Amino acid sequence: MAEPMLQLKGIHKRFGNLEVLKGVDLDVAKGEVICILGPSGSGKSTLLRCVNLLEPPEEGEIFLEGRDICKGPGSGTGEQSWNLDYVRQRVGMVFQQFNLFPHKTALQNVSLAPQTVLGRSKAEAEEKGRALLERVGLGDRLGQYPETLSGGQQQRVAIARALAMEPHVMLFDEVTSALDPELVKEVLDTMRELAGEGMTMLVVTHEMGFAKEVGDRVVFMDGGVVVEQGDPKQVLDSPREERTQRFLGLVLER
Amino acid sequence: MSVFFEQYFDFHIMGEHFWEVFDAFLQNLLIFVVAGIVALAWGLLLAVVRQTPGRKTGVLRFITIAYIDLLRAIPLLVIILIISGGVPFLTFIPKGIRIPEWFGKPDPFWYGVAALVFVYGAYMAEVYRAGIEAVPRGQMEAARSLGMSHLQAMRYIVVPQAVTKIPAPMLNELISLLKDTTLVSFIAFAESTLVSREILAEQLNSSALILTAFFFLVICLPGARLVDFLIRRNQAKVTRGAHIEVG
Ligand SMILES: Nc1ncnc2c1ncn2[C@@H]1O[C@H](COP(=O)(O)OP(=O)(O)OP(=O)(O)O)[C@@H](O)[C@H]1O
Ligand SMILES: [Mg+2]
Numbered sequence: 001m002a003e004p005m006l007q008l009k010g011i012h013k014r015f016g017n018l019e020v021l022k023g024v025d026l027d028v029a030k031g032e033v034i035c036i037l038g039p040s041g042s043g044k045s046t047l048l049r050c051v052n053l054l055e056p057p058e059e060g061e062i063f064l065e066g067r068d069i070c071k072g073p074g075s076g077t078g079e080q081s082w083n084l085d086y087v088r089q090r091v092g093m094v095f096q097q098f099n100l101f102p103h104k105t106a107l108q109n110v111s112l113a114p115q116t117v118l119g120r121s122k123a124e125a126e127e128k129g130r131a132l133l134e135r136v137g138l139g140d141r142l143g144q145y146p147e148t149l150s151g152g153q154q155q156r157v158a159i160a161r162a163l164a165m166e167p168h169v170m171l172f173d174e175v176t177s178a179l180d181p182e183l184v185k186e187v188l189d190t191m192r193e194l195a196g197e198g199m200t201m202l203v204v205t206h207e208m209g210f211a212k213e214v215g216d217r218v219v220f221m222d223g224g225v226v227v228e229q230g231d232p233k234q235v236l237d238s239p240r241e242e243r244t245q246r247f248l249g250l251v252l253e254r
Numbered sequence: 255m256s257v258f259f260e261q262y263f264d265f266h267i268m269g270e271h272f273w274e275v276f277d278a279f280l281q282n283l284l285i286f287v288v289a290g291i292v293a294l295a296w297g298l299l300l301a302v303v304r305q306t307p308g309r310k311t312g313v314l315r316f317i318t319i320a321y322i323d324l325l326r327a328i329p330l331l332v333i334i335l336i337i338s339g340g341v342p343f344l345t346f347i348p349k350g351i352r353i354p355e356w357f358g359k360p361d362p363f364w365y366g367v368a369a370l371v372f373v374y375g376a377y378m379a380e381v382y383r384a385g386i387e388a389v390p391r392g393q394m395e396a397a398r399s400l401g402m403s404h405l406q407a408m409r410y411i412v413v414p415q416a417v418t419k420i421p422a423p424m425l426n427e428l429i430s431l432l433k434d435t436t437l438v439s440f441i442a443f444a445e446s447t448l449v450s451r452e453i454l455a456e457q458l459n460s461s462a463l464i465l466t467a468f469f470f471l472v473i474c475l476p477g478a479r480l481v482d483f484l485i486r487r488n489q490a491k492v493t494r495g496a497h498i499e500v501g
Contacts (some may be wrong), residue, residue: 052399088401099396102415113400116410158396165400 003064005030005053005169005200011204012059013046016165020046022224028169033201033233035211039247041077044204047221048171051202052091053084064090065168089117092162096174098154100161107135107142113163114136117165125164132160136190152183165192170194172203208236220244264461264477271453271462278449279469285363285435285445290428296371297378302408304379305386318379325376331437333373338441366438369485373433381423385416420486429477433470 006028013021020043028034035042037210049055051062054071062069070084103110110129114120120128134141135220137155146154155175162170171192188210195201195214205211211218211232218235220243228241239245303311303318325333342353342361354364389412397407439448446469450462 054395054399085401088399092397093396093399095396097390097392099390099392101393101396101411101415103418112410113397113402116406137494143497161400 003030004028004063005032008047008051008060009062010060011050011057011062013043013045013050013057018250020224023060024221024224026219026226026229028200028202031155031198031200032216033199033203033214033217034217034219036202036204036219036221037179037206037211037247038227042098042221043224044221045173048093048186048202049206051169051171053087054094056094057107072105089165090168091171092161092165092167092169093171093175094155094158094175096177098146098151098158099176100154100158102146103141105145106138106149106157109146109157110116113161113166129160129164132163133157136160137186148182151179154249155179155187159187159190159209160195169200169202172201174204174206176205176207212236221245222247260459262460264283266457267453267457267459267461268465271450272465275446275450275453275462275465276469277333277340278444278446279466281363281443281445282432282435282470285438286428286432289367289425289435291373292432293366293371293374293378293431294424296375297392298382298413300379301382301386302374302405302413304383305408307404310491315480320382322376322379326380328373330369330373331440334366334369334437334441337369338362357471359418360443362438362443363440365441366443368433370434371473374427374434377427377430378424381420381427382413384415384423385418386412388413388419419488421483422488425481425484428476429481431473432477 004027006026008024008026010018011021011024024043024047026034036047038044043195046055050057051064056171059072064087067086069085069087076168101112107126107129110132111122111125114125114128115122130139130142134140136159138153138156138160141149141153141157145250146157148155158175175191176187181188184207188207191201192201192214203215215232217229218232219226220235220239220241222243228235228239228244235244236248239248277287284416298319300322303314304322306315307484338361341347344352355361356364386408393411393415394407398404402410425445435445436447439445439451442448446466447463453462454460
């Protein structure tokens with residue numbers, strides 16, 4: 001395997017009495033695109049949120065570019081400050097509900113964090129933001145507020161916003177699920193381009209076509225564990241595990 | 255019936271004391287402006303501290319919650335009396351602070367302002383909290399995932415949105431605050447209520463008090479209408495927003 005970008009070892013996460021992740025292991029190589037599938041409630045979102053410490057795991061180790069990000073002063077409290085900086089500057093996240101800042105224009109959405117977090121000048125951050133919005137096909141929407149953009153456009157702004165922090169890994173949590181069908185393609189195209197440029201990506205998705213075409217590997221999760229993983233075509237077309245078969249059967253029926 | 259009108263609406267007495275009562279009412283407005291501005295800032299600070307995450311700030315959070323609960327449970331007049339009747343004797347406090355006479359205003363003015371800030375800061379903290387909690391969780395998460403600290407996320411993302419959600423309840427607090435400036439009359443500060451009570455005592459006539467009531471009415475009634483308007487506009491926005499979401 002190529003240089004490891006991310007290694008998860010025995011990740012456990014509980015919410016009260018509910019154990020959502022029950023020992024997840026996952027190795028992600030640099031530049032790899034991993035598509036994560038699984039039924040609702042299987043812990044896919046929680047897994048992504050563990051990776052950027054929005055929900056720090058209670059047990060297990062996460063190595064990001066070789067460094068264990070779960071260790072350190074105050075670990076487990078969600079406020080391990082030096083790790084948070086390390087992690088959040090390397091890991092970008094895009095959400096199902098876009099979560100754009102409604103009181104900021106597209107350009108301000110993209111250029112705010114580089115100024116406040118990285119200390120870039122306004123001019124520098126906006127120049128970069130303009131280039132990023134150009135890249136996701138929104139060069140003519142800089143001054144518009146999120147509510148005046150379509151869902152697909154909002155999600156592309158969200159992707160540009162995450163990219164502005166120059167992440168090494170991008171997490172996508174069902175980013176096309178809230179979109180009308182005709183808007184899904186423009187977002188998937190943006191992600192496909194990103195993958196083509198060598199970005200390491202963890203993509204929770206129900207888009208089987210995308211998984212087959214762009215994914216280097218498909219991971220199937222159920223009940224808080226990884227049930228099966230492998231080459232996308234193998235896992236999606238001829239899954240070995242019964243649980244995977246049942247899930248894919250259900251998805252195809254729809 | 256004419257007895258009633260003479261007692262309450264003696265235009266001769268009203269005319270004679272109009273400017274005296276008006277000037278005193280300006281003192282109410284002055285207390286209101288100073289206490290209002292400081293309370294708005296103090297309340298925001300309390301609300302933000304209350305919302306900090308993590309164990310490290312647990313004690314601070316506890317103190318803040320205790321403060322907010324306590325000051326809302328004690329009558330404002332009692333607080334005014336506790337401050338004005340005790341602070342002047344706390345000799346360990348420098349005299350300039352213990353008995354303040356800043357900007358040419360006598361110490362009762364400042365005791366009144368302090369009490370109003372302490373109490374209304376607590377009320378306003380609760381209003382801010384409602385606004386902060388009305389901002390979707392995803393906003394904080396998105397800001398944090400971009401590397402902002404909790405405080406940066408509060409400052410740039412959450413609070414600017416929170417304050418747009420609470421103009422009506424905040425205006426209600428400000429209206430109450432304006433009316434409660436009359437309580438400073440209890441510690442002998444010559445605002446409109448005190449002045450008109452003195453006129454009542456001299457002339458055994460209530461017309462000056464009616465004049466005072468009128469001044470408050472002129473300010474507070476449009477304020478109440480404005481609150482109503484803001485609430486209705488907000489409802490319209492919510493309905494429109496729902497259409498956008500669905501459409
Ligand atoms: N903050 C939280 N507090 C309590 N329970 C939570 C929390 N976040 C997630 N859960 C629970 O954890 C379980 C897994 O949630 P998660 O969102 O990771 O599933 P998912 O695989 O992403 O599902 P979906 O496909 O519906 O998004 C669910 O039962 C959910 O209710
Ligand atoms: Mg999910």
